[in-house]
Amino acid sequence: MDNTIFVRELKNQTERAENIVMKYLPDPEEKHQHSVIEAMNYSVTVGGKRLRPLLMQETYRMFRGQDEIVEPFMAAIEMIHTYSLIHDDLPCMDNDTLRRGQETTWKKYGEAMAVLAGDGLLNYAYETALKSFDLIEKEGLAFGVSSETMASRFQSCAKALSVLADKAGIWGMVGGQCADVEAEKKNLSLSEEELLFIHEHKTAALIQACFMIGGVLAGAGKRQIERLEKIGYNVGVAFQIRDDMLDVIGNTEELGKNVGSDAKDGKQTYVTLHGLEQSEEDEKRLTEEALELLDGLPGKHEFMEELILSLLGRRN
Amino acid sequence: MDNTIFVRELKNQTERAENIVMKYLPDPEEKHQHSVIEAMNYSVTVGGKRLRPLLMQETYRMFRGQDEIVEPFMAAIEMIHTYSLIHDDLPCMDNDTLRRGQETTWKKYGEAMAVLAGDGLLNYAYETALKSFDLIEKEGLAFGVSSETMASRFQSCAKALSVLADKAGIWGMVGGQCADVEAEKKNLSLSEEELLFIHEHKTAALIQACFMIGGVLAGAGKRQIERLEKIGYNVGVAFQIRDDMLDVIGNTEELGKNVGSDAKDGKQTYVTLHGLEQSEEDEKRLTEEALELLDGLPGKHEFMEELILSLLGRRN
Numbered sequence: 288m289d290n291t292i293f294v295r296e297l298k299n300q301t302e303r304a305e306n307i308v309m310k311y312l313p314d315p316e317e318k319h320q321h322s323v324i325e326a327m328n329y330s331v332t333v334g335g336k337r338l339r340p341l342l343m344q345e346t347y348r349m350f351r352g353q354d355e356i357v358e359p360f361m362a363a364i365e366m367i368h369t370y371s372l373i374h375d376d377l378p379c380m381d382n383d384t385l386r387r388g389q390e391t392t393w394k395k396y397g398e399a400m401a402v403l404a405g406d407g408l409l410n411y412a413y414e415t416a417l418k419s420f421d422l423i424e425k426e427g428l429a430f431g432v433s434s435e436t437m438a439s440r441f442q443s444c445a446k447a448l449s450v451l452a453d454k455a456g457i458w459g460m461v462g463g464q465c466a467d468v469e470a471e472k473k474n475l476s477l478s479e480e481e482l483l484f485i486h487e488h489k490t491a492a493l494i495q496a497c498f499m500i501g502g503v504l505a506g507a508g509k510r511q512i513e514r515l516e517k518i519g520y521n522v523g524v525a526f527q528i529r530d531d532m533l534d535v536i537g538n539t540e541e542l543g544k545n546v547g548s549d550a551k552d553g554k555q556t557y558v559t560l561h562g563l564e565q566s567e568e569d570e571k572r573l574t575e576e577a578l579e580l581l582d583g584l585p586g587k588h589e590f591m592e593e594l595i596l597s598l599l600g601r602r603n
Numbered sequence: 604m605d606n607t608i609f610v611r612e613l614k615n616q617t618e619r620a621e622n623i624v625m626k627y628l629p630d631p632e633e634k635h636q637h638s639v640i641e642a643m644n645y646s647v648t649v650g651g652k653r654l655r656p657l658l659m660q661e662t663y664r665m666f667r668g669q670d671e672i673v674e675p676f677m678a679a680i681e682m683i684h685t686y687s688l689i690h691d692d693l694p695c696m697d698n699d700t701l702r703r704g705q706e707t708t709w710k711k712y713g714e715a716m717a718v719l720a721g722d723g724l725l726n727y728a729y730e731t732a733l734k735s736f737d738l739i740e741k742e743g744l745a746f747g748v749s750s751e752t753m754a755s756r757f758q759s760c761a762k763a764l765s766v767l768a769d770k771a772g773i774w775g776m777v778g779g780q781c782a783d784v785e786a787e788k789k790n791l792s793l794s795e796e797e798l799l800f801i802h803e804h805k806t807a808a809l810i811q812a813c814f815m816i817g818g819v820l821a822g823a824g825k826r827q828i829e830r831l832e833k834i835g836y837n838v839g840v841a842f843q844i845r846d847d848m849l850d851v852i853g854n855t856e857e858l859g860k861n862v863g864s865d866a867k868d869g870k871q872t873y874v875t876l877h878g879l880e881q882s883e884e885d886e887k888r889l890t891e892e893a894l895e896l897l898d899g900l901p902g903k904h905e906f907m908e909e910l911i912l913s914l915l916g917r918r919n
Binding site: 313317319320322323324327370374377379380397398399400402403405406407409410411413414417420424433434435437438441442444445448449452453455456457458461462464465466468469472481484488 | 629633639686690693713715718726729733749753754757764768771772777781785797
C-alpha cells in the first residue's frame with residue numbers, strides 16, 4: 288500500500304474509531320454522578336492512538352463483518368485500556384503525574400475519584416459491550432431473522448464478551464499487573480520468563496482481545512481465532528518492547544509522559560535485560576512473524592499490514 | 604412460617620449459597636497470579652451473610668426457576684459486593700482497617716494489591732456471570748432444545764447481565780459512591796434527597812439487582828420485574844438505615860468492624876439527619892411496604908418474607 292494512501296486511510300479509520308468511542312461515553316449531565324463521569328470521560332478523551340479499537344475494527348472488516356455490533360466492543364476495549372492506566376498511575380501503584388501530556392486522573396481529581404473512575408470505566412465497558420445484544424435484537428426484529436440465526440448471533444456476542452473478560456482479568460491484564468507489582472515489591476532481578484509473562488499479560492492480552500473479538504464477531508473459525516491470538520501476542524509484545532525502549536531513548540515532549548521513570552524506579556525492562564540493540568531486533572522479529580501469520584488469513588489485509596508495520600520504530 | 608423451620612431453612616439456604624460462591628472462585632495455584640487471587644479469595648471467604656446470593660436464589664425459586672443458570676450470577680453479585688468493600692476500605696476512601704472481624708484487604712496485602720484485587724473481582728464477576736451462556740449451550744445440546752428456546756434463553760441471560768452492569772455501575776453503586784465521596788469532600792450538610800440518593804445507589808442498587816436478576820432468569824414479566832425492583836429498593840434502603848443505626852448503637856465485637864466511624868469522620872447518616880427513633884420507624888415502614896409488594900407476586904414466598912423480616916432490627 289502506497290504510504291500516502293495509508294496515512295490518509297489511517298486518519299479516516301482513526302477518526303471513525305474516535306467517534307465510536309465518544310458516542311458510547313456516558314452523559315456527564317447527570318447531577319449526582321457528575322464528578323465520576325467527568326473523571327471517566329476526561330481520561331478517555333485525553334487521547335491516545337485508539338490503536339485497540341482500530342485493530343478490532345480492521346480485523347472485523349477483514350473477516351467481512353459488516354454491521355455495527357462491533358462498535359460497542361470497540362468502545363469497551365478502549366474503556367478497559369483507559370481504566371487500567373488510571374489505576375496504574377495511582378500513588379500506590381506507579382505514582383505517575385503525567386500521561387499523554389496531561390495531568391493523570393488522580394492528580395486532577397484526587398485519589399478517591401480516580402479509584403472510582405477506574406471502577407466506573409471497567410464496569411461501563413461491560414455495560415457498553417452488552418449493548419451489542421440490543422443491536423442484534425433490533426436487527427432481528429427489523430429483518431425477520433430466523434431464531435437459528437438469532438441464537439447463533441447471541442452466541443458469538445457472548446463468546447466475544449468472554450474473550451474480553453478473559454483477557455482483561457486475572458488470566459490476562461490484571462494477572463500481568465499482579466506479577467508486575469510483585470516483582471517491584473521483591474526488588475529481585477526478573478528472569479526472562481517472568482518479564483515475558485508480564486509483557487504478555489499486562490500489554491499483549493488486551494491487544495489479543497482486539498484481534499480475537501474482531502474475528503469472533505465476524506464468524507471466524509476456531510483455528511483462525513487461534514491465529515489471531517498469536518498475531519495479537521506478537522504485536523502486543525513488540526509494542527511493549529518499544530515502550531521499554533522509549534523510556535530510555537524517547538523524550539517527554541513527544542511521548543507526553545515522563546521518560547526515564549523505569550530507570551528511576553530501578554525497574555527491570557526488556558532493555559535492562561537484553562540491551563537496546565537486541566530489543567530492537569526482537570521488536571522487528573516479532574513484527575515480521577505477525578505479518579507472516581497475517582498472510583495465512585483470508586480477506587484483504589494491506590491496511591492491517593501497514594498498521595502493524597507503523598508501530599515498528601514508533602517515537603511515541 | 605414457624606421460626607425453628609425458618610432458622611433451619613436459612614442455615615441450609617445460606618450453606619447452599621456459600622458453596623456456590625466458593626465453587627466459582629478462581630484457583631490460587633496459578634504461579635504468577637497467585638497474590639492477586641489470594642487477596643480476592645481472602646476478601647470473599649472472610650464471610651458475611653451471603654444475603655445477596657440468598658435473595659437472588661430465593662427470587663429465582665419463587666418464579667419457578669429450576670436450573671443452575673442462576674448460580675454464576677449468585678457468585679457474581681457477591682464478587683461485586685466484595686470488590687466494592689475492598690475499594691471502599693482503601694486509605695484514600697474510608698481508610699478502614701477492620702472488616703468482618705478481620706484485617707481489611709489493603710491492611711493485609713498492601714494498597715496496590717488491594718486495588719488489583721478489587722479490579723480482579725469486578726472483572727471476574729462478569730467472567731463468572733458469562734458462564735451462564737455455556738450452561739445454556741450445554742443444556743441445549745444435551746436435550747435438543749429448539750433454536751427459538753435457545754435464542755430466548757440467551758436473551759434472558761443478556762438481560763440479566765445488563766441489569767447487573769446497570770446496578771453495579773455509575774447508574775447504581777458506583778454512582779452512589781461518587782455522591783458519597785463528593786459529600787464528604789465538601790463537608791456540607793446533606794439534604795434528605797441527597798442522602799437518599801446515596802443510600803439508594805450505594806446500597807440498594809445491588810440488592811435490587813438480586814431481586815431483578817432472579818426474576819429475569821426465571822422468565823418474570825416486565826411489570827413483575829418493576830415490582831421486584833421496588834421491593835429491592837425498600838429492602839436495600841431499610842438495610843442501610845439499620846447500618847447507620849448500628850454505627851451508633853452496635854458494638855465492634857458483634858459487628859466485626861469499628862463502630863462510631865461515621866461520627867468520628869463527621870459523616871452524615873440517616874441517624875444524624877432523622878434521629879434514632881425516626882430511623883427505626885422508617886426501617887420498619889420500608890420493610891412492611893416490601894412485604895406488601897411481595898404479596899402481589901406469584902409463587903410461595905413464606906421464606907422470602909421471613910428473610911426480609913429477619914433483617915429488621917438485626918444486630919450485625
